[in-house]
Amino acid sequence: MKIKFTLLTALIFTGSVLKAQDSLMIRKIYDEELVNGQSYSNLHYLCKNIGQRLSGSANAQKAVEWGKKLMESYGFDRVFLQPVMVPHWVRGAKEEGIIIKGDKKISVHIAALGMSVATPKNGITAPVIEVHSLKELETLGKDAIKGKIVFFNRPFDPKFIETLWAYGTAGDQRNAGPAAAAKYGAVGVIVRSLTESLDNFPHTGATAVVKDGANIPAAAISTVDANKLSTMLKMRSLPAVKFYFKQNCQTLPDAPSFNVVGEMKGSENPNKFITVGGHLDSWDLAEGAHDDGTGIVQSVEALRLLKVLGYKPKNSIRAVFFINEENGDRGGIKYAELATENKEEHIAAIESDLGGFTPRGFTFQGVSAGRLQNINAKWGKLLAPYGSGTLAAGGGGSDIGPLNEKQKGVVLIGYLPDSQRYFDVHHTPNDVFENVNKRELELGAASMASLIYLIDTQGI
Amino acid sequence: MKIKFTLLTALIFTGSVLKAQDSLMIRKIYDEELVNGQSYSNLHYLCKNIGQRLSGSANAQKAVEWGKKLMESYGFDRVFLQPVMVPHWVRGAKEEGIIIKGDKKISVHIAALGMSVATPKNGITAPVIEVHSLKELETLGKDAIKGKIVFFNRPFDPKFIETLWAYGTAGDQRNAGPAAAAKYGAVGVIVRSLTESLDNFPHTGATAVVKDGANIPAAAISTVDANKLSTMLKMRSLPAVKFYFKQNCQTLPDAPSFNVVGEMKGSENPNKFITVGGHLDSWDLAEGAHDDGTGIVQSVEALRLLKVLGYKPKNSIRAVFFINEENGDRGGIKYAELATENKEEHIAAIESDLGGFTPRGFTFQGVSAGRLQNINAKWGKLLAPYGSGTLAAGGGGSDIGPLNEKQKGVVLIGYLPDSQRYFDVHHTPNDVFENVNKRELELGAASMASLIYLIDTQGI
Numbered sequence: 001m002k003i004k005f006t007l008l009t010a011l012i013f014t015g016s017v018l019k020a021q022d023s024l025m026i027r028k029i030y031d032e033e034l035v036n037g038q039s040y041s042n043l044h045y046l047c048k049n050i051g052q053r054l055s056g057s058a059n060a061q062k063a064v065e066w067g068k069k070l071m072e073s074y075g076f077d078r079v080f081l082q083p084v085m086v087p088h089w090v091r092g093a094k095e096e097g098i099i100i101k102g103d104k105k106i107s108v109h110i111a112a113l114g115m116s117v118a119t120p121k122n123g124i125t126a127p128v129i130e131v132h133s134l135k136e137l138e139t140l141g142k143d144a145i146k147g148k149i150v151f152f153n154r155p156f157d158p159k160f161i162e163t164l165w166a167y168g169t170a171g172d173q174r175n176a177g178p179a180a181a182a183k184y185g186a187v188g189v190i191v192r193s194l195t196e197s198l199d200n201f202p203h204t205g206a207t208a209v210v211k212d213g214a215n216i217p218a219a220a221i222s223t224v225d226a227n228k229l230s231t232m233l234k235m236r237s238l239p240a241v242k243f244y245f246k247q248n249c250q251t252l253p254d255a256p257s258f259n260v261v262g263e264m265k266g267s268e269n270p271n272k273f274i275t276v277g278g279h280l281d282s283w284d285l286a287e288g289a290h291d292d293g294t295g296i297v298q299s300v301e302a303l304r305l306l307k308v309l310g311y312k313p314k315n316s317i318r319a320v321f322f323i324n325e326e327n328g329d330r331g332g333i334k335y336a337e338l339a340t341e342n343k344e345e346h347i348a349a350i351e352s353d354l355g356g357f358t359p360r361g362f363t364f365q366g367v368s369a370g371r372l373q374n375i376n377a378k379w380g381k382l383l384a385p386y387g388s389g390t391l392a393a394g395g396g397g398s399d400i401g402p403l404n405e406k407q408k409g410v411v412l413i414g415y416l417p418d419s420q421r422y423f424d425v426h427h428t429p430n431d432v433f434e435n436v437n438k439r440e441l442e443l444g445a446a447s448m449a450s451l452i453y454l455i456d457t458q459g460i
Numbered sequence: 461m462k463i464k465f466t467l468l469t470a471l472i473f474t475g476s477v478l479k480a481q482d483s484l485m486i487r488k489i490y491d492e493e494l495v496n497g498q499s500y501s502n503l504h505y506l507c508k509n510i511g512q513r514l515s516g517s518a519n520a521q522k523a524v525e526w527g528k529k530l531m532e533s534y535g536f537d538r539v540f541l542q543p544v545m546v547p548h549w550v551r552g553a554k555e556e557g558i559i560i561k562g563d564k565k566i567s568v569h570i571a572a573l574g575m576s577v578a579t580p581k582n583g584i585t586a587p588v589i590e591v592h593s594l595k596e597l598e599t600l601g602k603d604a605i606k607g608k609i610v611f612f613n614r615p616f617d618p619k620f621i622e623t624l625w626a627y628g629t630a631g632d633q634r635n636a637g638p639a640a641a642a643k644y645g646a647v648g649v650i651v652r653s654l655t656e657s658l659d660n661f662p663h664t665g666a667t668a669v670v671k672d673g674a675n676i677p678a679a680a681i682s683t684v685d686a687n688k689l690s691t692m693l694k695m696r697s698l699p700a701v702k703f704y705f706k707q708n709c710q711t712l713p714d715a716p717s718f719n720v721v722g723e724m725k726g727s728e729n730p731n732k733f734i735t736v737g738g739h740l741d742s743w744d745l746a747e748g749a750h751d752d753g754t755g756i757v758q759s760v761e762a763l764r765l766l767k768v769l770g771y772k773p774k775n776s777i778r779a780v781f782f783i784n785e786e787n788g789d790r791g792g793i794k795y796a797e798l799a800t801e802n803k804e805e806h807i808a809a810i811e812s813d814l815g816g817f818t819p820r821g822f823t824f825q826g827v828s829a830g831r832l833q834n835i836n837a838k839w840g841k842l843l844a845p846y847g848s849g850t851l852a853a854g855g856g857g858s859d860i861g862p863l864n865e866k867q868k869g870v871v872l873i874g875y876l877p878d879s880q881r882y883f884d885v886h887h888t889p890n891d892v893f894e895n896v897n898k899r900e901l902e903l904g905a906a907s908m909a910s911l912i913y914l915i916d917t918q919g920i
Contacts, residue, residue, distance in 0.1 A: 034618040156492040161846055163899070196899065358818070358878050360847075386621055387820075418818050418878065420899045439623070439656065439880045 022382055026450045029305050030386060033446040036308075039301040040438045042070065043294060043356075047287035047433035054284040055324040056255035063280050064258045067296070067321045071262035074304050076319075078265070081258040084334040086324040088255040089115050091284055094249030095219060097190075098122065099229055100242040106232075108225035109203035111285060112247040113174060113191065114327045115209050116218045123246030124149070124188045124217065130233050132171055134180050135189040146185030149243050152177045153230055155223070156196040156423070163196065163419045164354065167426075170194055178218035192226040194423065200224050201428035204283050206327045209251075220427075237306030239377040246346045247358040255349065259331045260321040262303060273339070274455055275318045275349040276448055279325030279399055286431035287341055290422060293433075294441055295357025296321050298415070301445040302452055313456045315347060317448050325353065331400055336402035347430040348455050350448060351397030355426075356441040358416035359387055362451060363394025365412040366404065367391070379454050388447040390416060411460050413451070417444060482842055484919070486910045489765050490846060493906040496768075499761040500898045501756060502530065503816075507893035514744040515784040516548030524718045527756070531722035534764050536779075541718040545796040546784040548715040549575050551744055552708030555619070555679060556583065557650075559689055559704040566692075567702060568685035570708040571662035571745060572677070573634060573651065574787045575669050579677045584609065584648045585707030590693050594632055594640050606645030609703050612637045613690055615683070616656040616883070623656065623879045624814065627886075630654055630893045638678035639670045647680040652686040654883065660684050664743050665785035666787045668712075676708055680887075686799035715751035719791045720781040722763060728774040733799070733916055735778045735809040736762050736908055739785030739859055746891035750882060753893075754816025754901055755875070756781050761905040762912055773916045775807060782859040785813065789858055796862035806870040808915050810908060811857030815886075816901040819847055822911060823854025825872040826864065839914050844847035848907040849869050850876060871920050873911070877904060 033039070050066060053059040064081065069080040072162045097110035112118075129145060131137060132154040137145060152173035156166040171194060178189040193203035202286040209215050232241050260280065266272060278295020282288020299319040306313065322331035339346060350362070356365065361383065366371055376391050396412025398402070403410050417440070425431040465755055491500070510526060513519040519895040524541065531539040557570035572578075589605060591597060592614040597605060612633035631654060653663035669675050681689065692701050720740065726732060737852040738755020742748020742818040759779040766773065782791035799806060810822070820844065836851050843849045856864070856872025865869050877900070883892040 030621070031619050158899070159491050161490070161903070358880050420818050420903070421897050424897070437881050437884070439618075443621070443880070 007127040008184050010355045022454065026382055026454055028309055029449045029453065030446045032305055032309060033301065033442045037301065037442045038304065039297040039441050039445045041296040043441065044433055044437060046293045046296065047289050051287050052284045053280065053282050053288060055086040055257060055281045056252065057284070057329060060257060060281055060323065061247050065258055067260035067280060071260065071300060071319070074262070074307065074424065076262040076264055076303060076307065078263040078373065080261050082261060082334055083258055084258060084323060085254040086257045086330045086332050087115070087328045088252040089327060090250060090252060092118070092250065095247040096245060097219065097221065098244040099232055100125065100244055101232055102239045105166040106228065108228065108243055109200050109202050109222040110190065110219040111179065111204045112249045113205050113207040113218045113220055114204055114283065115251065116178065116247070116249055118163060118216045118248050119188065119217045123241055123244055123336045125244040126187050128229070128233060128241055129241045130230060131144055134176060137180055137184050145181065147189040148186055149227060150181040151188065152191045153226055155192060155420055156194070158196055163423050166196060167194055167423060174205055174220065175208055178207045178216060182214050182216045186216055188216050188245065189260050190221050190245070191218065193220050193223050195223060195426065197424045198223050198352040201430055204285055205427045213460045219245055219247060230416040245415060257323045259323055259335055262300060262319045263305060264303060264313055264317045266315040267312050270316050271343070271345060273318055273346045275320055275346060275400065276452060277320035277322050277399055278352045279331065280323050280324050283326055283427050285429045286427065287433060287457055289431050289433045289436050290355035291427065291431055292325065292424055293353035294355045294436060294444070298352050298356065298441065298445040298448055302449040305446065305449040306453065311453065315455065315456050317452060327401050332399035333402045336406040339403065340406040345405050346403055347401035348413060348460050349396065349403050350413040350415060350451065352398045352415035352444065352448060353397050353399070354415065354417055354419065355422040356436050356444055358440045359423060359444045360418060361390030361392065361418045363392050363414040363416050365394065365396040365414070367411060369392065378458065379422065383447065383450065384453070386443065386447060415444060415448060482914065485913055486842055488769055489909045489913065490906045492765055492769060493761065493902045497902045497905065498764065499901050499905045502757040503749065503896060503901065504893055506753045507749050507754065509750060511747050512565070512744045513740065513742050513748060514595060515546040515717060515741045516712065517744070520717060520741055520783065527720035527740060528767055531720065531760060531779065534722070534766040534767065536724055536763060536767065538723040540721050542615065542721060542794055542798055543718055544715060544783060544790050545714040546717045546790045547788045548712040549787060550710060552578070552710065555707040556705060557679065557681065559692055559702040560585065560704055561692055562699045566688065566880045568688065569660050569662050570650065570679040570705055571664045571684040572679050572709045573638065573667040574664055574743065575666050575711065576638065576678045576707070576709055577675045578708050579648065579706050579794040583704055584677065585702055585704040586647050588689070588693060588701055588703045590690060594637060597640055597644050602644050605641065608646055609648040609650060610641040610646040611689060612649065612651045613686055615652060616654070623883050626656060626702055627654055631913065632681065634665055634819060635668055638667045638676060642674050642676045646676055648676050649707065650681050650705070651678065653680050653683050655683060655886065657786065657884045658683050661890055663887045664745055665887045679705055679707060688872060717783045719783055719795055722760060722779045724763060724767060724773055724777045726774055726776040727772050730776050731803070732775040732807060733778055733795050733804050733806045734775055734912055735780055735806060735860065736860055736912060737780035737782050738812045739791065740781040740783050741786050743786055745889050746798050746887065747893060749893045749896050750815035750885055751887065751891055752785065754896060754904070755812035756823040758812050758816065758901065758908055762909040765906065765909040766913065771913065774917050777912060777916065781842060785859050792859035793862045798868040800862065800866040806863055806867050806920050808871040808873060809856065809860035809863050810873040810875060810906060811860045812875035813857050813859070813876055814875065814879065815882040816896050817881060817906055818900045819904045819907045820876045820878060821848050821850030821852065823852050823874040823876050825856040827853065827871060836918065838918065842912065842914070843907065844906060846903065875904060875908060
């Protein structure tokens with residue numbers, strides 16, 4: 001009994017010391033970021049001196065070069081590029097969209113969906129059929145749809161507290177809607193922008209392309225214009241509403257590009273890895289500030305913070321700027337392939353791709369309830385004072401996802417920020433540096449560095 | 461034993477039923493607000509059709525009339541005004557501020573602090589002494605300060621995770637700095653704007669005026685210009701830096717104004733009250749969107765939500781638009797006086813005056829640790845799914861504060877939103893409707909309605 005008691009005391013004591021050390025280290029991480037943080041100025045450079053950087057574009061290449069130089073300037077143990085071929089889709093001239101009712105013509109804001117095909121050179125004019133789900137296509141059948149433009153107009157459900165759920169449940173219209181409508185003989189597709197915000201921005205984003213060639217042109221329409229179109233379609237007076245649109249996009253041959261990787265070598269387990277990353281590419285309409293410039297600068301900042309504080313990691317720690325998340329995920333796939341090829345055992349991977357808003361915590365993918373409870377017990381109280389105490393089950397992210405298929409032991413972790421404002425700017429020209437708050441961004445970077453520190457010192 | 465066991469089971473059963481009911485009601489409140497909410501459109505009207513509404517101004521009176529009409533349109537049991545005399549300070553012509561070093565003159569962004577006196581008609585030019593605390597005045601003494609302009613330049617401490625703490629600890633420079641500097645013979649005071657943001661807005665705000673008449677003119681300077689001034693003061697080359705400023709503000713005789721009160725009568729305890737409110741007045745430079753238009757529209761929305769859902773409160777519930785929080789607190793003082801005079805027993809009062817950002821929870825003033833633990837046990841899990849689960853010790857707010865002095869049993873509660881962006885816009889021309897996010901505002905209104913519902917049904 002006495003020995004046991006002593007052991008228990010010793011354990012409690014050691015536990016307290018560890019916790020106090022952890023708590024101090026986390027405080028240091030936050031202090032360094034909030035006082036001397038470089039994430040905000042790095043984001044400014046990426047947004048304003050490079051700007052949009054769709055895969056395959058000259059700007060994407062500039063971003064790769066910037067990323068490599070930045071990492072080199074921080075003196076990480078190793079900085080390297082991972083070559084990967086990426087899809088090369090270009091928008092071409094600005095799209096035109098017009099609602100036509102007899103002599104009445106109303107110009108609307110549209111943007112081709114990423115990877116969509118072009119319209120014929122002179123555009124398409126056709127009657128419009130409004131639907132609210134893919135299932136409705138089936139109900140309506142070929143006779144009702146053939147020769148028409150299908151208008152997917154199911155709005156975001158505002159009742160979800162987290163907007164990510166609204167995006168998730170409305171997203172099939174954009175992702176799979178065009179290919180599905182094509183099967184029923186539609187000649188084009190217009191999709192209500194994936195946002196709850198009522199604005200004039202068409203929110204672009206990728207749509208799935210089918211290999212058999214039966215692809216039809218598809219564009220996003222702003223929510224304000226979607227409401228207009230829907231209202232006009234409800235009018236019973238003749239002539240019936242038609243829609244005209246013209247887009248000039250095309251898919252060029254795959255282009256060479258790169259993931260950018262910076263690494264701090266592990267002192268105990270150099271071949272075990274903790275990876276943190278975001279995606280370097282952005283849509284062509286925006287500066288890609290929240291999507292995903294913030295994830296990029298937070299990831300490299302997490303490493304910089306640990307390095308500048310003199311932390312020597314047990315395991316190797318990597319910041320990865322993945323290329324091509326938006327329209328192909330090739331960077332993420334390549335990273336996982338190479339990790340496996342090179343027998344790099346990944347303990348954990350963290351992805352930041354939900355915007356640079358105030359942190360709430362992290363989501364853990366494929367972790368058992370018991371393990372998650374343990375994670376909460378160990379780290380919940382350490383992260384809560386910084387607003388990052390929500391450690392919940394949930395997804396990791398598209399770029400780290402492929403690691404899961406290749407490496408069974410890896411824990412995938414998604415950075416979880418406040419989600420209310422993300423879809424106001426997501427995939428629009430409004431996704432600019434000015435819409436990122438310095439402190440929100442910095443708190444996120446510090447929370448990511450803190451989690452890496454905890455995983456590295458204690459395992460997960 | 462058996463009876464006790466049965467009782468326990470009954471209690472647990474009743475508890476579960478109650479909890480399920482509560483959970484359903486809270487869900488209904490959120491659904492109604494997120495689908496049919498009126499807070500955002502009300503805020504739009506207040507900001508764009510009325511705009512700035514400093515106490516005593518014609519716009520403040522317009523806001524009172526708008527508030528009364530709005531409450532009447534919602535069909536509350538009783539809507540009334542509480543007359544109260546308020547300070548009437550006016551800014552006059554736009555201020556001028558210039559850093560002078562020999563022939564070099566640099567115009568800077570300044571704004572008179574609220575309640576400050578004017579400079580002489582032709583302005584003041586004097587050497588500048590930079591200080592970082594009120595204590596430093598004492599160290600420097602009269603000889604060093606006399607005849608000079610004191611420049612308070614202690615910045616926000618970025619290390620605080622919640623910006624409210626940074627505001628709290630830097631605020632003495634603006635509140636008490638001018639009166640303190642006057643005692644040492646200073647001829648004017650320039651205060652670094654209370655924000656971490658580096659911008660060109662002077663952030664105004666009230667300064668304490670002393671009754672003996674020894675008041676000197678005081679203005680806020682933008683953080684960008686404060687840095688400029690500080691840099692120039694560090695130059696050793698002669699001639700020494702002087703500062704010129706001119707402001708034309710004056711305090712007119714007190715003006716008549718009103719609190720606006722809307723009430724739903726309690727079915728069981730009509731003379732017991734739960735009050736929710738914000739302040740109707742704003743600074744003159746802004747639309748007063750976050751400060752405190754959001755608090756106003758959330759408060760009335762909380763009542764509207766309960767009413768439209770058919771909820772019949774046990775206790776009387778009030779939405780109060782307090783007047784004159786910014787430069788006098790007269791509305792809050794009057795409300796507490798009248799409550800006591802009319803023997804209206806207040807159970808709880810909730811104030812929203814920290815901006816309309818994503819809710820985190822509520823702070824409870826003067827509640828024992830045990831009671832707070834009990835509040836958390838009862839309501840934490842009900843509010844957490846909506847992001848409002850932080851129920852912590854903390855302040856209530858300036859407008860409900862006087863209730864505490866008058867009514868010993870009242871629990872004062874502050875609405876606690878995310879604090880990262882508040883001081884970017886606080887007391888500046890940038891505090892406009894466009895900087896309020898619809899969903900963030902709505903989630904706050906729904907969280908306030910939910911808390912009122914819980915207090916009303918279960919007590920606190």
